[in-house]
Amino acid sequence: MTIDRRSFLKMTAGAGAAGVLYGCASTGPSGSTADVMPKTGRRVVVVGGGYGGTIAAKYIRMMDKNIEVVLVERNDHFVSCPFSNLYIGGLMKDLSPLTIRYDKLAANHGIKLLQAEVTGVDAASRTVVTSKGTLKYDHLVLSPGIDFRTEEVKGYDIATTPEVIPHAWKAGPQTVLLRKQLEAMPDGGNVVLSIPLAPFRCPPGPYERTSMIAMFLKQHKPKSKIIVLDANPDIVSKKGLFLKGWKKHYEGIVDYRPAKKVTEVDARSKTVLVEGLEDVRGAVVNLIPPQRAGQIAVAAGLVGADKNWCPVNPTTFESTIHKGIHVIGDACVAGAMPKSGYSANSEAKACATNIVNMMNGREIVDFSGINTCYSFLSAKEAVEVTGVYKVDKEKNTIIAVPGTVGVSPDLSELEAIYAESWLKNILIEMST
Amino acid sequence: MRIKAIQWALSAAVLAMSASAFSAPPTPAMLSNACAGCHGTHGESAGPSMPALAGQSKISIVESMKGFKSGERPSTVMGRLSKGYSDAEFEAMGEFFSRQKPFTTSQTLDRAKVAKGAELHEKNCARCHVENGKEIKDNSPVMAGQWVKYLEIQMADYHSGKRKMFDRKAERMKPLSQSDLDAIAHFYASVK
Structure with missing residues (x-):
């Protein structure tokens, strides 16, 4: 049965009291409110083809072939943020080692792909609105990643500022732009890196980026340095190891300044303002804006009291706001788990397991997850942080199992070898 | 249809009880x-x-x-x-x-090393690592088809003394050179 535009609107109008249809106005004029893939049996729709979404889609199909899975993603490929700092530092020729496509994943597991932009979700009628039409679901998994709270940086225009002052915090063209700017920069010019207040995607990421840019400068622009303006009172992750690495390799190149929150930007003069007072100008400016859950999660009314992140049940990852919608990855509040690719991978599997359990009337199974996250300090040395995570039933949140959270004892070439294998494994898991 | 409705009712009930409080x-x-x-x-x-x-x-x-x-x-x-x-x-x-289907890695191996490794295996390792590392004896692992790089890291740990081994293994392993160990890794990786 195909729902035409009129009956869809009627239906959503009826549901209007209980749930709001978001973003209806942005659906195109060419009949895009028509059901793009009429639902015949049990169906899960997964939105977002990154570290979380690919895995959720795959594991649902691996565990129950009788559930139809539709993966909706606006791009035909995905570029990994993990390891993209190595490209920026010049250790990779291009982004191909970080790029996956979805064809093998879809063929191997019978996942239906829909390349479309999701513009709205109606929780009450369990309908997703996309640029190509609507989709009905029994369960919806949102793995939308992050978007930026640009309104907190005066002068930042989301359409134009990143073209001059890249954030490079979503891998792809932004990553390429930052590297091009570094290459084109005159020797002696300074790089300014601005880090937002935590929580943000990938806690050690900005400090790995500092290391990789410093490595690039040491080699190619020996008169240049990198000024790091960190809004946080101190280095957020792997502090001792980053300080050790900077002292060992980049003495005089890294100028780290804690508690420097950038509140304003002037793209034309490549200047940032700290607390509206102190001007810092760079030949290259890499401003990483403060973050929140990806736009679709915000539009669907899934963010909590902080207006930024999505509260979820720690076992099923079902939103505590709207039933039937599960949020995984950077966008959700996963207790003690950091916002990392590996966390998203683990969350996706637990979410998939319990969606399959719910759809088959079986008992929910407790969450057990892992995080392992590598950072490079130089071309050959890496460090990592680990953790095993479980649910504390009394506190109803995800906690780290004592003794499992820790970092490498030192900078290590062996860790770099393991890091390379980590990347291979996790990207192949996502794409096959 | 009826079964499906019951399943839905059940799953809704499980959810209503707060999933994490009543979970396995x-x-x-x-x-x-x-x-x-x-x-x-x-x-x-x-x-x-x-x-x-x-x-x-x-x-x-x-x-x-x-x-x-x-x-x-x-x-x-x-x-x-x-x-x-x-x-x-x-x-x-x-x-x-x-219980998973055994997985054989796909990697480029050096034929000369594989041949040399086969001889070294026969002489030094075969008593415990039976069936060319395909089968297990006591708690020895399956090594057939494993990654060369992984095997090399393990043997380096043994050889350097970082990883303890029992006497009979040490007797056999200590005299081997780096290129011997390399050859053995290639041999086990080659076993299908």
Whole structure:
């Protein structure tokens, strides 16, 4: 049965009291409110083809072939943020080692792909609105990643500022732009890196980026340095190891300044303002804006009291706001788990397991997850942080199992070898 | 249709009771799937330094995890990660991976090294690593088809004394040169 535009609107109008249809106005004029893939049996729709979404889609199909899975993603490929700092530092020729496509994943597991932009979700009628039409679901998994709270940086225009002052915090063209700017920069010019207040995607990421840019400068622009303006009172992750690495390799190149929150930007003069007072100008400016859950999660009314992140049940990852919608990855509040690719991978599997359990009337199974996250300090040395995570039933949140959270004892070439294998494994898991 | 409605009612009821308060302990799959981010789906590792776990023997996985946890076996991340699990959970994970279809890695091997490694294996290793490393004896692991890089890292740990070995293994291994160990790694990796 195909729902035409009129009956869809009627239906959503009826549901209007209980749930709001978001973003209806942005659906195109060419009949895009028509059901793009009429639902015949049990169906899960997964939105977002990154570290979380690919895995959720795959594991649902691996565990129950009788559930139809539709993966909706606006791009035909995905570029990994993990390891993209190595490209920026010049250790990779291009982004191909970080790029996956979805064809093998879809063929191997019978996942239906829909390349479309999701513009709205109606929780009450369990309908997703996309640029190509609507989709009905029994369960919806949102793995939308992050978007930026640009309104907190005066002068930042989301359409134009990143073209001059890249954030490079979503891998792809932004990553390429930052590297091009570094290459084109005159020797002696300074790089300014601005880090937002935590929580943000990938806690050690900005400090790995500092290391990789410093490595690039040491080699190619020996008169240049990198000024790091960190809004946080101190280095957020792997502090001792980053300080050790900077002292060992980049003495005089890294100028780290804690508690420097950038509140304003002037793209034309490549200047940032700290607390509206102190001007810092760079030949290259890499401003990483403060973050929140990806736009679709915000539009669907899934963010909590902080207006930024999505509260979820720690076992099923079902939103505590709207039933039937599960949020995984950077966008959700996963207790003690950091916002990392590996966390998203683990969350996706637990979410998939319990969606399959719910759809088959079986008992929910407790969450057990892992995080392992590598950072490079130089071309050959890496460090990592680990953790095993479980649910504390009394506190109803995800906690780290004592003794499992820790970092490498030192900078290590062996860790770099393991890091390379980590990347291979996790990207192949996502794409096959 | 009716069954489906009942299923829905059931799942809604489970949810209403607050999922985490009335949930079952992690299943072997829940525990083991989390490992796949590094070890590949079902333990089919695509990264040369991470061992494939698919088809590995249960006892070898359990013993490895216990060794990581006690610190007896050197590691980078595994020492910390192993502390997240009980012995019963090690058993569950060992069982899970041992039941997966054995996975043979696809890698470029040096023919001369494979031939030399076969001879060295016959002379030094074959008494315990039976059937060319395909089968297990006591708690020795399955090594056939494993990644060369992973095997090299393990042998380097033994050779340097970082990882303890029992006397009979030490007697055999200590006199071997680096190129001998390299050849042995290539040999085991080649066994299908």
